[in-house]
Amino acid sequence: MEKNAKIYIAGHRGMVGSALKRRLEKAGHHNFISRTSKDLDLRNQSAVNAFFQEEKPDYVFLAAAKVGGILANNTYRGEFIYDNLMIECNVINAAKEHNVKKLMFLGSSCIYPKLAPQPLEESSLLTGLLEPTNEPYAIAKIAGIKLCEAYNAQYGCNFISVMPTNLYGPNDNYDPQNSHVLPALLRKFHEAKVQGKKSVVMWGTGSPKREFLHVDDLADACFYLMNSYSDPELINIGTGTDLSILDLALLIKETVGYEGEIEHDYSKPDGTPRKLMDVEKLRKHGWEAKISLKDGIRSVYEDIRKEWDS
Numbered sequence: 001m002e003k004n005a006k007i008y009i010a011g012h013r014g015m016v017g018s019a020l021k022r023r024l025e026k027a028g029h030h031n032f033i034s035r036t037s038k039d040l041d042l043r044n045q046s047a048v049n050a051f052f053q054e055e056k057p058d059y060v061f062l063a064a065a066k067v068g069g070i071l072a073n074n075t076y077r078g079e080f081i082y083d084n085l086m087i088e089c090n091v092i093n094a095a096k097e098h099n100v101k102k103l104m105f106l107g108s109s110c111i112y113p114k115l116a117p118q119p120l121e122e123s124s125l126l127t128g129l130l131e132p133t134n135e136p137y138a139i140a141k142i143a144g145i146k147l148c149e150a151y152n153a154q155y156g157c158n159f160i161s162v163m164p165t166n167l168y169g170p171n172d173n174y175d176p177q178n179s180h181v182l183p184a185l186l187r188k189f190h191e192a193k194v195q196g197k198k199s200v201v202m203w204g205t206g207s208p209k210r211e212f213l214h215v216d217d218l219a220d221a222c223f224y225l226m227n228s229y230s231d232p233e234l235i236n237i238g239t240g241t242d243l244s245i246l247d248l249a250l251l252i253k254e255t256v257g258y259e260g261e262i263e264h265d266y267s268k269p270d271g272t273p274r275k276l277m278d279v280e281k282l283r284k285h286g287w288e289a290k291i292s293l294k295d296g297i298r299s300v301y302e303d304i305r306k307e308w309d310s
Contacts, residue, residue, distance in 0.1 A: 001029065001059055001227060005101075008033045008057035010042060010091055011064030015171040016106060016164075019219035020061050027223060033057055037064075043086035045093075052094040060095050060103040061222065062088060062144075066137075070203075070271050072178040073134040084140035092147050096157050103159040104226055105148050107141040107234065109211075109275050110134045111163060119278035122163075122234050131272045145234050152232040160229055162222060165238035165277045169215030169300060182212060185249050186301060189256040190308060199261040200253075203268035206246030211238050211276050214296040217289045224287045238277030239289040245270075255297050 001007070007024060011017035012034045021032065033055045040051055042064055066076075066083040073080055088105065095103045112120045113128030125145070130138045148159035168182045176187065185202070192200045221237045229235065243251075249262055282288075 001102075003028050004031055005029070005058040006031050006033055006056065007059045007061070008055065009061045009063060010087075011062075013171075014063060015167065015169060015173070015215050016063040016218065017061070018171050019169060019215040020063060020222060023216070023219035023223045042090055043083060045086075045090045048090040048094050049097065052098040052100075056098060057095075058101045059226065060091065060100050061226070062091050062103060062105045064091070065106075068173075068178040069180045069184065070133050070269055073137050074269075077136045080134075081136035081140050084137060085143055088140070088144035089147065092144065092151065092159065095159070096151050096155055101158065102226065102230075103148070103157070104222060105144050105159065105161045106222070107145055107161055107163045108137070109163055109165045109236075109238070109277055110138045110272075111141050111145070112275070114272050118274050119240070119276040120236070121278040122236060122281060125234070133269055133271060149232050158230055160225065160231065161234040162225060163234055163236045163277070164218050165211040165213050165236070165275070167213055167215050167218055168296065170303060172215075172300070172304075174304070181210065181245060182248065182252070182297075185252045186256070186297070186304070189249075189252050189258045190301075190305065192260060193256055193258040197260060199263045200249075200258070201263045201265050202245070202249055203265050204245070204270040205264060205266065206249065206262075207244055208270045208272065209242045209244050209274040209276065210248065211240075211242040212248070212293055212296075213238055213289060214291040214300075217291050220290075221282070221287050225285070229285060235281055235285070236277040236279050237282060238279045239293075240277065240279045240283075242274070242276040243293070251294065252297060252301075255294075255301050
């Protein structure tokens with residue numbers, strides 16, 4: 001990407017979008033186009049087309065999405081499939097219509113079948129049934145991948161799709177109802193410590209295994225791939241290592257300095273048994289994650305604790 005190129009990050013205020021902006025600024029990019037969701041509803045096709053007509057971005061990072069944890073995914077099923085379909089269809093089509101040089105579509109590891117062989121290879125896409133709790137979100141993301149592939153094939157677009165694993169980092173969502181597991185546990189343990197609670201309740205058995213990538217590592221990988229990868233086939237972004245949710249809870253408990261017990265709410269769903277990404281394709285392309293989970297959680301907690309304490 002040229003240093004003076006016009007760059008549009010859809011979702012620039014979110015965890016992923018803001019990390020992308022930080023990484024691009026570090027590399028010397030400065031010509032950003034941005035609109036808040038209040039200024040531009042990406043679900044509105046005519047508004048999106050007018051925005052692209054006016055601004056004519058050279059490069060697009062499509063990081064805008066309606067996201068949430070198991071509860072949110074399962075509760076707002078209609079919103080999750082409709083909003084995400086509309087966002088990606090409008091942005092990707094407008095990028096084609098207005099001759100964007102390159103677009104990166106950010107998906108999610110939930111696109112893979114619930115019982116796909118581990119670690120999850122890119123070739124596992126559409127080989128089995130999805131996890132029911134996040135099926136609407138996954139279907140929308142799969143549609144985005146296939147839309148990019150189809151536009152590459154029919155129109156010669158340079159649209160690439162990357163599949164990040166579970167993310168955490170600055171600007172994460174710590175809402176007690178709609179957050180993902182890592183920020184949810186971080187908040188629970190912090191509040192339990194501050195309030196002197198004797199135990200923290202964890203959803204499910206704690207046996208499912210998950211992989212976690214710091215969002216700054218994701219942004220670095222995206223920047224690297226935007227400059228060096230043009231394969232129409234999707235590519236995974238992750239660490240290649242995972243741990244159980246219970247082990248994650250114990251790590252967070254240690255980081256926070258909480259000394260109480262962990263209880264299980266077995267009425268809550270576990271979700272997919274395991275989601276580990278196969279990142280061999282990414283490694284062969286020349287990129288690997290750098291931030292360890294322990295270091296990443298510590299830095300995130302140090303930052304968010306200041307905000308909570310104030």
